[in-house]
Amino acid sequence: MNHALAPSYDPTQFESRLYEQWESSGVFAPSGEGEPYCILLPPPNVTGTLHMGHAFQHTLMDALVRYHRMRGFDVLWQMGSDHAGIATEMVVSRNLAAEGKGETRDSLGREGFIGKVWDWKAHSGDTIERQMRRIGTSGDWTRKVFTMDAMPAEAVVEAFVRLHQEGLVYRGQRLVNWDPVLKTAISDLEVVNQEEDGFLWSIRYPLADGTDYEHVEVDADGNEILRERRDYLVVATTRPETMLGDTAVMVHPDDARYAALVGATVELPLSGRRIPVIADAYVEREFGTGVVKVTPAHDFNDYQVGQRHGLPMINILAPDASINDNAPEAYRGLDRYAARKQMLAELEAAGLLVEEKAHKLQVPRGDRSGQAIEPYLTDQWFVKMDALGARGLELAAGTDGKPGDVRFVPGNWINTYRHWMENIQDWCISRQLWWGHRIPAWYDDAGKAYVGRDEAEVRAMNALGDEVALRQDNDVLETWFSSALWPFSTLGWPDPEAMAARGFDRFLPSSVLVTGFDIIFFWVARMIMMSDHFTGQVPFRDVYITGLVRDSHGQKMSKSKGNVLDPLDLIDGISADALVAKRTSGLMQPKMAEKIEKATRREFPEGIPAFGADALRFTLAALAGPGRDIKFDLGRAEGYKNFCNKLWNATRFVLMNTEDRVFDGAPRPRTDAERWILARLDQTAAEAARHFADYRFDLLSQVLYEFAWNDFCDWFVELSKPALGGDDADAADSTRHTLLHVLERLLSLLHPLVPFVTEELWQAVAPRLGLSGTIMRRPYPVPGELDVEGFQAAEIDVAWLKSMVSALRRVRSELNVAPTRQVPLLLAGGGPADHARVARFGSQLRFLNRLERIEALEDGAEAPPAAAAVVGELKLLVPLEGLVDLDAERSRLDKEIKRVTGEIAKCNGKLGNATFVANAPAVVVDQERERLADWTRQHDALVAQRAKL
Structure with a gap:
């Protein structure tokens, strides 16, 4: 049964529904087949909510995951969250105070307070995971890991004990950053x-x-x-x-x-x-x-x-x-x-x-x-970093001129990594908190410390009888310690059975880590050192470093500035009143709250409309230049919502023109327009593969946008109409097949960036190609899927046809001719190839430009007053008699001559610049010379036409 497509694009009607279907179907889990591809989700704080930085990085990770899943890789996107020791203790302490029962952290005691933390986690701690689902995060939630779960907790204890046994963990008095409120x-x-x-x-x-x-x-x-x-x-x-x-x-x-x-x-x-x-x-x-x-x-x-x-x-x-x-x-x-x-x-x-x-x-x-x-000078637990740091530097920076096993993208971030690693200090890993992994050390009455996996092991290893009183260290390990083990603790280390069940040998090293530059040392470096030390493997092959998301003015988003954008507000929309209330909530200074309210109402007088998750994702991907901070602009989100809408309408056109038809196999094109769009599809697939490999999401977005909007939705849909409405039934069927095929492949190309709208549209298109299931399991388009050898001539011919149609439409628009009015077209000049193409594409030109006839002027014949355009050496003349006011046409030609003169001046300026000619690539210089020749031809034709009037 064909999937019914709604008459208009409304993301609120299908995004949540589709995500529930995906997750319940198990499509996010590794398939067990193909080459492994693994991404580690940087574990967000369990106290956190989704912010623009999360939305940005999760969009890029999800695009990589969906792309490799469609390419047949065995994909694991490891989900999880961090226990966030300090933040969580603060949240739960505030909650206790708000309850008004007089309970505090100290009054409850360690066990009682930790019990309250677990209660809070059960009810409110998964907020960010629900929000991640809303933006389309396609990770394997069945394998999600919380850093306080039993499996990672065992890894933390094991790592601490082994490091201590190797003399790499010690307790000593050193200077640390001390928070006197949190103590x-x-x-x-x-x-x-x-x-x-x-x-x-x-x-x-x-x-x-x-x-x-x-x-x-x-x-x-x-x-x-x-x-x-x-x-x-x-x-x-x-x-x-x-x-x-x-x-x-x-x-x-x-x-x-x-x-x-x-x-x-x-x-x-x-x-x-x-x-x-x-x-x-x-x-x-x-x-x-x-x-x-x-x-x-x-x-x-x-x-x-x-x-x-x-x-x-x-x-x-x-x-x-x-x-x-x-x-x-x-x-x-x-x-x-x-x-x-x-x-x-x-x-x-x-x-x-x-x-x-x-x-x-x-x-x-x-x-x-x-x-x-x-x-503050205090006794803490430390990790010796000299040897670990030297090894970590070697793994990423390489030795003897050879690259390291870990690649930074963009490559300049290796300099930041190198600087930190060359100036490394011993790592303070203890925190004076209760919520976290308690340090596996016990003290006797004399203050001597014993380290072991549990108290029983400590007594057995040190021959301590029951008469020796032992007390466990009150401190916990900082969250960066457990996070440093994330690449392998999530895969079951050190338990051999858990490691086998979770694919330790298959998914370590992971493929890429997507993270921010601000934690290169605090997390990236420590994962590299700990993974190598305990497993002999690097944790990941690539580290893709992203920039920060800033507001449209380039300012860092902060609550005190009142410029924070909540990604969910962009997805689902929010009223101006609700946005003001959110931005001023918790502000203690009335003047600041008043200032933020005024600025918010000025910028968003009607609130923020619902853009949908796809428009937000496409915006973030399009802005993701290599390592640069991005300025988030709502105008871009509006533009990409329009893009989704155009895709929706183009799909409806295809469906309306392919009703009750099912095609199988590859299309066998009969028209030049089909051959052209199939060649462009092949080129776009090649460019997409290159940009994915280079992590150039900005270029990927640009390439896919241009192919979808310009090549398919605008031109191929238009160029298909003559065949669909013509008398040649075979050409019409061939065009229908190609429309469906290219649309299906286009949706697949776009799916990693805009998963929801592409799935919804694919479900309507797929049955007409004999397909079923989900777009997530479709093979991602690759160059060479169809043999497009020999289609180059069609590309050249269609480029000519597009130029003709565009030129004539521009003339009609400038003359303000009604779209339904038929007009004659006179042709002058041009070479044999132009005349052959006119004969070949005459029916398409008449159909697409509402031409009553096409007539070539005899050599030397006087042309009547006409609106002129030039395509190559061919002059296009639309007679003005009975069509327009001649005075208005004279004015139009004067403006057009002025515009073309300006373009000629630009070309001459570049070509007259010796530095440009000497340093620019030869192909660029040649292109500029061709542009000059083209503009000069247009200028001469326009001047001649103006002289006739």
């Missing part, structure tokens, strides 16, 4: 550096034991402006509270001003401790006074200095960023900023505060809490 270490990726207004305070540090020196200051021209003896050094800082943890002051070793003071001591203000003056090349002599304080426990650069000079590490902050007992008693228990205020007052009273001036500074803030992050 946990966080990664660099979770820190956002913001420029803020602050102050730079200059403070006197008195020299000890009566030491003094001659201080000299000079101006910018080197002129001495001050010379005096001083018994103090002046140090500038933006964080005066940290001076309580200073363990040295530092000068440059080549700074003659302070050379005599190296090795002396100063008395640390407000604490009375004596600390040394040291020399280190880290100091910038030209900045400030050339003297800096060294606080190794509270500054990452100072930490490195402290390591080089063997300085003590004095941590003066508690986990909540209050001052701890290592500081003088007067400040203990104070919040860091309250301590700062009190210290500055006391420094001023003591005459030690030299200056306070406004200063722009970069403040690191936690992306979750918004709190200023502190470099």
